[in-house]
Amino acid sequence: MEMGKEYIVLRGCGAISPLGFNEVTTAQSYTSGQPAFKTILHQNQPTPVAALSVDAENTLQQLIKANPAYKNLDRSVHLAIYAARQAAEEAGWLRSDHVLHDDLGVNIGSSRGAAGLFEQHFEAFQQNDLSAAASPTTTLGNLSSWVAHAVNAGGAQISHSITCSTALMALANGMAWLKAGMATRFLAGGTEAPLTDFTIAQMKAIGIYSKRDSHTFPCQPYAVAKQNTFVLGEGAAVFALELVAETELKKGDVILEAIGLGFEQIGSKTGISKEGLNFQKSMRHALSQLSEKDPGIELIITHTPGTYAGDSAELAALAAVFGAEAPAITTNKWLTGHTLGASGGLSVEFALHILRHQKFPAPSYPTSIQATAPASINRVLVNAAGFGGNAASIVLRQW
Incomplete structure (x- = not known):
């Protein structure tokens, strides 16, 4: 008997970022622009x-105070736990019985990992006062293991880094595990807490950091002016994924x-060509998986971190792949800055917001692109x- 078609459905979304700490506060930020x-x-x-707003920070601190063990963890782990619990709750997976669910897998990634704690422990090391907690609290594995503790996940626990493609790669892993039958539910996403002295200094050393500190929009993707306006931000986004038969899909499912x-x-040291060959490959790979009867894309949320070389390369890739038929494009980095390993996840959250509300804010500074929303976005x-030269592209569709 032939099996019916199955799809990966986003059952829940959890995020905390400079724009908000739940769907309501984040939507308000996008609406206001x-x-x-x-x-x-x-x-x-x-x-x-x-950085997080005062209200978002207070909400995060409430989570940390709720479990004494959390106070010794890195901020990147705190953000991941918060977002994961939110996603699991929206999906109806968060329970208080503390029974492990072996069918629930976790993959949380980060570009920099425990940056804050690394710097603290290294400073203590220089003063001959290194704590025994230095190693266990800075390992990348904390991202998935502590999230698993927080949501009672007993399945796969994966932590990884593929720099700023990290969150999208976590979604790719979640899809693979679900389709392989190695899990029936999966939490996947990315987290980043890079607002530390050394991390900011690293970005400045590359020569990409924005000098427009007095401007309302210090980060300006697609800017008309030839400039670098990269700005670091913090946040996390996690998604609850489930494999669902086509017959069980409901209108509005994503x-x-x-x-x-x-x-x-x-x-080069940042690993991107003028033609954006990595983007060309990732977009073509994604598009090849769509039905020939319905291959249309209404909107693209670009990576565009506000660096002249990176933005130009991605726009060149879009032109090469789509030509004159290129869809509308937008980004959220002019509002959030670049959250590194969490950025792809926060872009997916932005996509969910757009699919839900059918509109998005346009940058309020001179840009080289048109950001008008299509009449309908599905x-x-x-x-x-x-x-390192990697890129990832995902396609979300509203049923």
Whole structure:
């Protein structure tokens, strides 16, 4: 007997970012189009960053206080736990019986991992005062294991890093595990807490960090001016995935329809060509998985971190893949900054917001692109790319 078609459905979404800490607060930020940047003094220089709001920070601290063990964990783990619990609750998976669910897998990734704790413990090491907690609290495995504890997941626990494509790769892993029958439910996403002295200094050393600290929009993807306006932000986004038969889908369900991966040989320290070959490969890979009867994409959420070389390469890739028939494009980084390993996840959250509300805010500074929303948006392609030459593209479709 022939099996019916099955789809990966996003049963829940959890996120915390400079824009909000739940669906309501984040939607309000997108509706207002107000950026979430503030200026700090970093090494005596005014530096723009995108940090959690006061309300979001207070909500996160409530979570940390609820479990004494959390206080010794890195901020990246705190953000992941918060987002994962939110996603699991929306999916109806969060229970208080503390019974492990062996069918529930977890894959949480990060570009930098426990950056804050690494810096703290290294400073203690220099003063001959290194704590025994240094190793267990800075291992990348904390991201998945502590999330598993928080949601009673007894299945696969995967932590990984593929730089800024990390969150989309977690979704790819979740899809693979579900389709292989190695799990029946999966939590996948990315988290990043990079607003630390050393991490900010690293981005400045590359020469990409925005110097527009006094501007309302210090991060300006697609800007008309030839400039670098990269700004670091923090946050996490996690998604509850489930394999569902086509006959069980309901109107409004959002499915993870395709995932494409791309790679190009590194030609520079940031690993991207002028043609955006990695993006070309990842987008074509994703598009090849769509039905020939209905291959249309209404909107693309680009990676575009506000760097001149990166933005230009991705726009070149879009032109190469879509030509004159290119869909509308947008991004959320002019509001959130670049959250590294969490950025792809927050772009997916943005996509869900757009599918739900059928609109998105346009940048309020001179850009080289048109950001007008199509009359109807049912399918969104999300891009991400990272140092090393990798790229990932996913397609979300509203049923």
